[in-house]
Amino acid sequence: MEQTSDNVAVVNVPSKRNKMDLVAQFWEAADRPLVKEQRSETSSSQDDSTALTPYALPGFMLAEMMNSERIPSLEVVSNLLTLLGTERKVNDVLQAVVEQLVHAIPGATRGALVLYDGLNGTLLLQAYISANGPSVDKTLVQQVITEQKGLIWQSPEEKEEDDQNSRSIEAAMYAPLLWQDHVLGVICVDTPHPGTRFIAEDLQFLSAVAQCLAMAMMNQQLQETLREKAKLLERVLASFSPKVGQKLIERSRHGKLRPGGKKSEVTILYVDIRGFTRMSTGRDAEDVVDILNAYFSPLMKAIFHYDGIIDKFVGDAILAVFGSPESDANQYRKAIQAAWEMQAAVQALNTDRNARGQVTCDIGIGIHCGEVLHGFIGAAEQVEFTVIGDAVNRASRYCDGANAGEVLISPEVYQRVWEIVKEERTAIQTKHEGAFLAYRIKEVYLKS
Numbered sequence: 001m002e003q004t005s006d007n008v009a010v011v012n013v014p015s016k017r018n019k020m021d022l023v024a025q026f027w028e029a030a031d032r033p034l035v036k037e038q039r040s041e042t043s044s045s046q047d048d049s050t051a052l053t054p055y056a057l058p059g060f061m062l063a064e065m066m067n068s069e070r071i072p073s074l075e076v077v078s079n080l081l082t083l084l085g086t087e088r089k090v091n092d093v094l095q096a097v098v099e100q101l102v103h104a105i106p107g108a109t110r111g112a113l114v115l116y117d118g119l120n121g122t123l124l125l126q127a128y129i130s131a132n133g134p135s136v137d138k139t140l141v142q143q144v145i146t147e148q149k150g151l152i153w154q155s156p157e158e159k160e161e162d163d164q165n166s167r168s169i170e171a172a173m174y175a176p177l178l179w180q181d182h183v184l185g186v187i188c189v190d191t192p193h194p195g196t197r198f199i200a201e202d203l204q205f206l207s208a209v210a211q212c213l214a215m216a217m218m219n220q221q222l223q224e225t226l227r228e229k230a231k232l233l234e235r236v237l238a239s240f241s242p243k244v245g246q247k248l249i250e251r252s253r254h255g256k257l258r259p260g261g262k263k264s265e266v267t268i269l270y271v272d273i274r275g276f277t278r279m280s281t282g283r284d285a286e287d288v289v290d291i292l293n294a295y296f297s298p299l300m301k302a303i304f305h306y307d308g309i310i311d312k313f314v315g316d317a318i319l320a321v322f323g324s325p326e327s328d329a330n331q332y333r334k335a336i337q338a339a340w341e342m343q344a345a346v347q348a349l350n351t352d353r354n355a356r357g358q359v360t361c362d363i364g365i366g367i368h369c370g371e372v373l374h375g376f377i378g379a380a381e382q383v384e385f386t387v388i389g390d391a392v393n394r395a396s397r398y399c400d401g402a403n404a405g406e407v408l409i410s411p412e413v414y415q416r417v418w419e420i421v422k423e424e425r426t427a428i429q430t431k432h433e434g435a436f437l438a439y440r441i442k443e444v445y446l447k448s
Contacts, residue, residue: 090220094213095127101189101209102129107171107196108189112136113213115177115185116145126185135190140174145183150175150207152198153190171196175207177214184214261375261388266323267335267413268372268391269308270399271299271342271365276316279359292316294353295361298345305341306334311387317399321387324374332369332416333446339365339407340444347405366398368410398438401428407441414439420446 094113102111112128114136123141128134140153153172172190176183187210189198273295280288296318303310303320307328311319320338323331342365350360370391376384394410402408414423422443427435 090217091126093216095129097209097213098127098187099129101187101206105173105189105198105202105205107191107193107198107202108173109191109193110135111187111189113177113185113187114141116183118182135169135192136188137169137172137174140172140188141186144174144176144186148176148178148181148183150203150210152200152203154197155194168192170194171198173198173203173206175203175210177210177217179214179218184217187213261373263371263373264323264327265369265371266321266374266387266391267331267367267369268387268395269303269320269322269335269339269365269367270317270395271320271339271363272317272399274362274364274404276361279361291359291361295346295349295363298349299342299363302338302341302345306338308334308338309385311385319387319392319395321374324387325376325385332413333420335367335369335413336407336409336417336421336441336444337446339367340441343405343407362404364399364402364404365407366395366400366402366409367407367413368395368398369412369416370394394436397430397433397436398428401430401436401438408438409441411437411439420444 098111098113102108110128110130112130112134113126115124115126116122117124123138125134125136128136137153140151144151151174153169153174155168155170169190170192172188174186174188177185177187187206189206273292276292280291296313299318300310303318306322308320308322309324311321313319320335322328322335322338328334342363346361346363350362353360368391370389372387372389372391374385374387398408398410408426408428409417409423414421421439421441422445423439424442426438426440428438429435
């Protein structure tokens with residue numbers, strides 16, 4: 001025990017064990033079955049949708065705690081194990097743990113747990129048990145945070161009259177929630193009753209529970225981070241075929257899926273449902289969405305089948321890219337095959353919808369190739385795949401020039417696929433760029 005002043009005695013909990021050994025023993029203990037859950041009727045003062053992952057106290061901590069006459073009964077220890085081993089809301093668990101500690105430690109009548117935000121130095125009261133509000137000494141809290149070790153505080157025998165109130169502290173213990181040299185918070189117990197004293201074994205027990213809470217809370221943060229990353233990856237992969245998506249998952253596992261773009265030549269395919277705006281006028285929103293979904297489904301299937309990706313949906317149009325995110329020497333042929341398959345799929349769908357008496361639509365498709373900037377753009381928490389460049393606008397012009405049921409390609413694309421198509425040379429008019437030479441596809445010879 002280290003005496004730092006007349007009233008504060010700092011007790012250093014043994015810390016010679018290697019931290020990796022501590023974590024290993026913790027995980028080993030966590031795999032053991034826990035006693036049946038005993039639910040606390042105490043509710044948290046703040047709603048929290050996250051839950052702590054089941055845990056058990058490390059074996060060496062439990063052994064040290066049991067090696068003392070003052071240690072709480074096995075029933076109390078079991079209750080603490082159960083609380084740390086239940087998938088309950090974080091606030092509920094922390095409140096119940098504080099209550100159990102007050103019940104378990106001889107002489108303790110009040111308790112509290114505050115979380116520490118190291119970025120701005122603020123303290124957040126997370127849980128407490130006291131009839132007259134929390135009795136937390138901020139000076140002692142700051143000392144524990146600074147020194148990163150627990151302490152026992154004893155009130156002087158003679159006190160000022162102002163200290164004679166219901167919140168006065170006669171004896172207290174404070175222990176840090178410590179994880180890899182970072183203080184996550186502080187847990188404390190105290191009493192206003194004169195004559196009460198806490199000893200080293202009491203602090204050792206409090207510190208052991210604080211250590212387990214720190215581990216559980218860090219694991220909960222890790223799980224939440226993994227869930228957020230999984231959602232982000234799911235949103236990103238929604239634009240890719242399963243084949244391409246699997247490659248991206250492998251890149252993600254190796255830490256190579258990061259925001260950033262590159263310049264290279266890709267093939268852009270624009271497909272638009274002709275007359276959709278006019279057709280949807282006066283229809284219910286649900287009917288419009290159902291029609292879009294009915295036609296988008298086979299279009300997306302064709303894009304994914306030929307290793308294309310969907311950059312975005314633009315109203316009743318789809319912007320697809322071939323040759324990205326990985327370069328593909330066959331991107332031009334695949335774009336042509338996908339477009340041809342789209343037209344065939346829409347014709348089959350229209351035949352079926354006509355037979356059912358449902359409204360039908362046609363599509364026009366434009367294809368162009370060129371150098372663009374493409375890749376994952378955005379911040380770490382919001383990443384989207386996109387393509388930027390004049391080739392995107394050009395593909396849109398060819399799509400605008402295509403009639404219902406047509407596929408128009410640019411001369412740049414035709415130069416690369418002339419062997420597999422039967423074409424008809426034509427021209428399309430644009431508002432500001434004059435006439436564009438184009439090729440209307442009449443037949444595609446290469447099969448998938």
